Amino acid sequence: MHPFSQRQIPTMASVASSRVQKSSRRNAATKSNEDVELLFRRLVQMVPSLPKDRKLSRLEILQAVIDYIQELEQRLESHPESENLSLGLSRLKLSLNQARHVPQHNAQ
Numbered sequence: 637m638h639p640f641s642q643r644q645i646p647t648m649a650s651v652a653s654s655r656v657q658k659s660s661r662r663n664a665a666t667k668s669n670e671d672v673e674l675l676f677r678r679l680v681q682m683v684p685s686l687p688k689d690r691k692l693s694r695l696e697i698l699q700a701v702i703d704y705i706q707e708l709e710q711r712l713e714s715h716p717e718s719e720n721l722s723l724g725l726s727r728l729k730l731s732l733n734q735a736r737h738v739p740q741h742n743a744q
Contacts, residue, residue, distance in 0.1 A: 678735050682728060 679697055680686050683704045708725055
């Protein structure tokens with residue numbers, strides 16, 4: 637018996653089904669990437685020190701966000717009576733809460 641005679645020849649339906657599944661996974665991954673990009677754009681808008689005129693890496697954005705939050709915490713600790721800092725922190729928390737509520741897409 638020839639070694640290749642044991643192989644099953646894919647049917648048109650199985651090939652089409654496989655292509656649809658790959659396409660669905662690719663679309664889900666694309667949507668997920670778009671959601672992540674949207675969240676990074678939101679972070680850039682929330683941090684005043686980040687340049688808006690050039691593309692930043694995700695690492696640069698995350699580091700700047702961490703630095704900004706730490707700076708706000710330090711200011712708040714050293715000047716707890718300041719209404720402006722409390723208001724700024726409240727706005728930041730609100731923005732972060734809104735960012736968390738972006739619809740999640742499950743890849744299948």
